[in-house]
Amino acid sequence: MEREKKPKHFIQQPEYPGGPKELTKFIYENLRYPAEAVKAKIEGSVYMEYDIDYRGNVVETRIIQSLGYGCDEEAARVVKMLKFMVGRNRGMRVLFHQKAHIRFKLPKPVKQPAQPLQQPVQVQYNYVTTPSAPATTSLTDQPKQQPAATTYSYSISFNNKG
Numbered sequence: 450m451e452r453e454k455k456p457k458h459f460i461q462q463p464e465y466p467g468g469p470k471e472l473t474k475f476i477y478e479n480l481r482y483p484a485e486a487v488k489a490k491i492e493g494s495v496y497m498e499y500d501i502d503y504r505g506n507v508v509e510t511r512i513i514q515s516l517g518y519g520c521d522e523e524a525a526r527v528v529k530m531l532k533f534m535v536g537r538n539r540g541m542r543v544l545f546h547q548k549a550h551i552r553f554k555l556p557k558p559v560k561q562p563a564q565p566l567q568q569p570v571q572v573q574y575n576y577v578t579t580p581s582a583p584a585t586t587s588l589t590d591q592p593k594q595q596p597a598a599t600t601y602s603y604s605i606s607f608n609n610k611g
Contacts, residue, residue, distance in 0.1 A: 461536030463501045463545050472531070476551060479527050483519030486553065491516065495524040495551045503542040505533035516553060524551045576601040 465472040496514040499507050510525040528549055535545075578599045 460538050460541075460543055463505055463533035463535045463547075465531065465533055475531070476527055476549075479530060480551070480553075481523060482553065482556065483523050486516075486518035486520050487555065489518050490555060491518045491520065492554050493520070493552075495520055495553065496548065497521075497524055497528065497551070498546060498548050499528050499531075501533050501535070501545040501547065503535060503538070503544070505535045507531050507533075508544075513548070520553050524549075527551070571604065574603040576603070 465475075467474075493516045494514070495512065495516045498511045498513055500509040502508045507529045510528050512521050512525070515521050528551075535543075578601075
């Protein structure tokens with residue numbers, strides 16, 4: 450018979466489903482850079498503390514180190530969306546405190562590839578027709594004067610407008 454293992458700690462800490470990597474991924478996928486901070490070109494970190502209730506919900510957030518320009522409010526909004534898994538703590542309703550460090554870094558401007566100069570492309574075709582010489586049967590026959598060759602010239606221009 451195997452005995453059930455006792456938990457390592459008296460009170461079990463809340464865990465985010467998927468672990469710390471998934472927690473970070475969730476935060477940065479849902480984080481929207483505030484327009485006011487983009488306009489002022491603000492970068493930095495917001496340090497905050499948040500409380501997790503016995504159900505795994507974030508119930509309160511406090512800013513420890515502020516960045517301003519709407520970044521604090523955005524960090525609090527995203528952290529309040531988190532949902533943790535909390536183990537049974539001997540029937541007690543425990544309130545947990547955790548800290549978060551959320552970085553705000555300006556998105557890099559997307560550079561558009563330099564477009565080549567828009568020069569028209571020109572193609573020219575020459576088409577020359579010459580009539581075939583009539584067959585002569587005797588040496589005394591003089592060949593008739595042939596009509597001049599006809600030349601056709603085509604010029605086609607294309608304008609590249611991406």
